[in-house]
């Protein structure tokens with residue numbers, strides 16, 4: 162990924178998405194915000210125990226750094242609903258785990274601490290989606306559902322989509338002690354060690370099955386638990402949320 166700093170906030174960008182002239186996108190890290198303690202410093206999560214005033218300031222810092230008029234995010238519930246965001250939506254929306262828009266000026270935000278954000282951009286249609294997928298979202302087919310949503314709602318051709326999977330839990334750390342009870346048999350294809358699974362490849366395969374060109378899928382390949390750069394629920398327990406934002410200039 163590409164690394165930049167905007168207004169003192171370190172941001173990561175996908176090399177593939179950075180070539181799309183009107184798309185503004187970034188993945189935030191823990192650095193650059195005003196939160197303290199376990200939430201230091203750029204916590205974007207409002208329901209993890211941090212000071213709400215600090216979180217509001219952090220969200221505003223991210224909005225300013227990216228130049229969006231407003232940010233909009235779903236109330237994430239590890240489900241598979243996707244919302245269409247129109248010209249007036251702002252702030253926290255209804256319960257859902259995906260957001261999509263064909264409107265400029267709004268940054269679609271997914272909040273994370275090990276889960277994947279999956280950005281789907283269809284520049285010819287001016288459409289972008291941002292999806293939240295933890296392992297539950299993986300099992301619900303979130304990546305596939307995102308492509309289908311863009312197809313049905315906006316007439317996007319899947320093979321024209323540019324897709325990107327954010328920093329999240331890598332195969333190195335995707336340990337599931339109860340996988341026999343929690344996972345369906347088809348997950349065996351993604352087992353990389355006795356209790357470890359490659360959830361990145363689950364999303365990649367769903368995108369390909371939905372018609373996305375494999376050459377148009379970028380996987381960040383950065384594991385959130387391994388390093389210290391991102392908030393990680395698996396590493397820290399009590400922790401904040403970083404975010405992936407995408408929208409049209």
Ligand SMILES: [Zn+2]
Nearest residue numbers: 333334384387
């Ligand atoms: Zn790892």
